[in-house]
Amino acid sequence: MDVLRLDQIDPWLSGNKPLKLQGWLQQFRCSGKRALLSFGGPHSNHLHALAYLAFRQQLPARLVVRGYAHLPLTPTLQDCRHWQAQLQFAGRVEYQRRYDPDYQQQLARQYDALVIPEGGAGAAGAAGCQGLAQVACAYDEVWLAVGSGTTALGLAAGLAARKAQTRLVGVNAVADQGERQRHWQQQMPAGVCWELIDGARGGFARADEALLALIGRYDEWQLPLEPVYTAKLLAALEPRLPALEGRRILLVHSGGLQGRRGYGLSVPDAVLGRYAG
Numbered sequence: 666m667d668v669l670r671l672d673q674i675d676p677w678l679s680g681n682k683p684l685k686l687q688g689w690l691q692q693f694r695c696s697g698k699r700a701l702l703s704f705g706g707p708h709s710n711h712l713h714a715l716a717y718l719a720f721r722q723q724l725p726a727r728l729v730v731r732g733y734a735h736l737p738l739t740p741t742l743q744d745c746r747h748w749q750a751q752l753q754f755a756g757r758v759e760y761q762r763r764y765d766p767d768y769q770q771q772l773a774r775q776y777d778a779l780v781i782p783e784g785g786a787g788a789a790g791a792a793g794c795q796g797l798a799q800v801a802c803a804y805d806e807v808w809l810a811v812g813s814g815t816t817a818l819g820l821a822a823g824l825a826a827r828k829a830q831t832r833l834v835g836v837n838a839v840a841d842q843g844e845r846q847r848h849w850q851q852q853m854p855a856g857v858c859w860e861l862i863d864g865a866r867g868g869f870a871r872a873d874e875a876l877l878a879l880i881g882r883y884d885e886w887q888l889p890l891e892p893v894y895t896a897k898l899l900a901a902l903e904p905r906l907p908a909l910e911g912r913r914i915l916l917v918h919s920g921g922l923q924g925r926r927g928y929g930l931s932v933p934d935a936v937l938g939r940y941a942g
């Protein structure tokens with residue numbers, strides 16, 4: 666088994682989020698808009714990557730954050746502010762409108778912004794992930810964690826374009842009552858063999874003792890994971906390993922290590938030097 670260490674792309678900008686944002690930035694350059702705007706929770710890997718990318722490219726970024734302004738800033742949001750992103754808090758009810766086209770249009774007009782969906786989802790985000798197929802097509806199976814499913818759909822499009830026989834296995838980190846499964850049945854490109862495993866373990870971003878113990882085990886093996894996605898990927902994979910004997914497997918490490926801070930876990934020095942402790 667090989668691990669594609671997207672967590673090691675760059676100390677500040679790692680995982681699948683920069684791939685998705687690459688697609689969205691292309692859209693932004695053609696849009697004539699002044700700013701980038703997106704949505705996320707207070708520990709969001711997506712907002713973290715967006716703020717850093719915008720900072721590096723000197724583009725204004727406005728982040729609509731689920732939460733309240735009077736609460737202390739999470740380490741994730743402290744970074745975003747450090748990178749000069751504008752934070753705007755939305756309470757539960759307002760945040761529920763994040764997919765509402767009227768709400769998005771209003772924000773787009775108000776800030777002359779390109780509105781990027783939560784998580785960098787959507788066709789532009791998926792397009793940015795197609796290139797993963799270049800690596801994955803050499804394997805019998807590619808395994809990855811699934812949230813919005815954007816990364817997996819982009820990878821699948823890349824596999825289909827190459828007529829690769831690689832089987833795609835997604836581990837769904839979101840407890841969604843089969844919604845992702847139904848969505849993929851409609852959206853997966855023809856010819857791609859795939860499976861979606863329910864890996865939410867009691868809910869999105871929920872970490873039980875066993876999951877934290879698994880993270881500790883992989884820390885010792887120098888494969889740092891985080892509780893929301895990548896630890897759930899490994900937890901789903903481990904019991905299936907005997908059945909995968911002899912198969913060439915590519916495991917996609919989709920990053921997100923900055924989010925360990927939200928669970929009181931240290932961030933490995935080697936990954937994010939400044940964050941240690």
Ligand SMILES: *Cc1c(COP(=O)(O)O)cnc(C)c1O
Nearest residue numbers: 812813814815816894919920921
């Ligand atoms: C966002 C994220 C995912 C999920 O990616 P999708 O494209 O939304 O399916 C997986 N792993 C990590 C670490 C993430 O931050």
